[in-house]
Amino acid sequence: MPIRTVVWNEFIHERNNAVVREIYPGGIHGAIAAGLREDDAFDVSTATLDQPEHGLSEARLAETDVLLWWGHKAHKDVSDETVEMVADRVHQGMGLIVLHSGHFSKPFKRLMGTPCSLRWREAGERERLWAVNRSHPIVQGVTPAIELPNAEMYGEPFLVPEPMETVFISWFEGGEVFRSGLTYQRGAGKIFYFRPGHETYPIYHNPQIKRVLKNAVRWAHNPVPAWEDVAEAPNVPVEKAPETIEKRGPALHKPGEEGYR
Numbered sequence: 001m002p003i004r005t006v007v008w009n010e011f012i013h014e015r016n017n018a019v020v021r022e023i024y025p026g027g028i029h030g031a032i033a034a035g036l037r038e039d040d041a042f043d044v045s046t047a048t049l050d051q052p053e054h055g056l057s058e059a060r061l062a063e064t065d066v067l068l069w070w071g072h073k074a075h076k077d078v079s080d081e082t083v084e085m086v087a088d089r090v091h092q093g094m095g096l097i098v099l100h101s102g103h104f105s106k107p108f109k110r111l112m113g114t115p116c117s118l119r120w121r122e123a124g125e126r127e128r129l130w131a132v133n134r135s136h137p138i139v140q141g142v143t144p145a146i147e148l149p150n151a152e153m154y155g156e157p158f159l160v161p162e163p164m165e166t167v168f169i170s171w172f173e174g175g176e177v178f179r180s181g182l183t184y185q186r187g188a189g190k191i192f193y194f195r196p197g198h199e200t201y202p203i204y205h206n207p208q209i210k211r212v213l214k215n216a217v218r219w220a221h222n223p224v225p226a227w228e229d230v231a232e233a234p235n236v237p238v239e240k241a242p243e244t245i246e247k248r249g250p251a252l253h254k255p256g257e258e259g260y261r
């Protein structure tokens with residue numbers, strides 16, 4: 001079974017800005033998808049904001065193993081309905097890879113529950129992306145430090161919950177540092193936030209970055225069937241009463257009765 005991977009992009013900068021269009025003539029999603037297609041284990045498709053339901057119908061999400069998310073200018077235009085469907089699917093086991101300015105996207109903020117704010121500067125600075133967790137599957141085949149000659153700066157503090165793992169830390173020419181590769185688990189779903197990817201630099205053509213994204217898709221893929229009722233909290237009967245149960249007094253709710261949740 002191939003890993004069914006969808007690359008989502010708001011697809012606005014490439015249409016409005018000649019510089020971005022020159023770097024990504026097929027859109028940022030096109031470049032990311034092309035990099036992922038180097039791995040035969042992936043079945044890669046794309047979706048964009050302007051498509052019906054942003055290209056992410058419930059049926060399509062149900063058939064998605066790993067979703068990548070690139071957004072910047074139009075976070076507010078993503079419908080809350082789509083955000084909830086994405087969050088539900090992550091809870092059921094879909095992998096989610098949030099890229100660059102996606103730190104402020106609705107699905108990421110929904111799943112983190114924190115402001116997800118940071119500091120930034122667009123000055124074409126050098127970035128050194130240190131793989132600080134050398135045994136992590138996401139950095140396999142990656143050099144200890146990825147050198148990006150021109151990057152937008154993102155600086156700490158990054159207002160996200162303490163991650164499960166810190167995979168990358170960036171240093172910038174201007175002096176700031178940033179936790180650039182962070183992993184989370186929400187329900188049955190794995191989440192990877194990866195910082196590089198500003199639209200005016202050819203970041204997604206970089207072979208090292210492409211390697212990271214391929215590794216990340218494999219890491220985020222949960223091969224077991226979706227945990228469909230992950231969000232339910234049923235009131236269930238005792239199947240075999242432990243000896244102590246009678247001493248504990250009557251239950252407030254009978255089995256099968258609606259509880260207080």
Ligand code: ZN
Pocket residue numbers: 100101152197198199
């Ligand atoms: Zn940016």
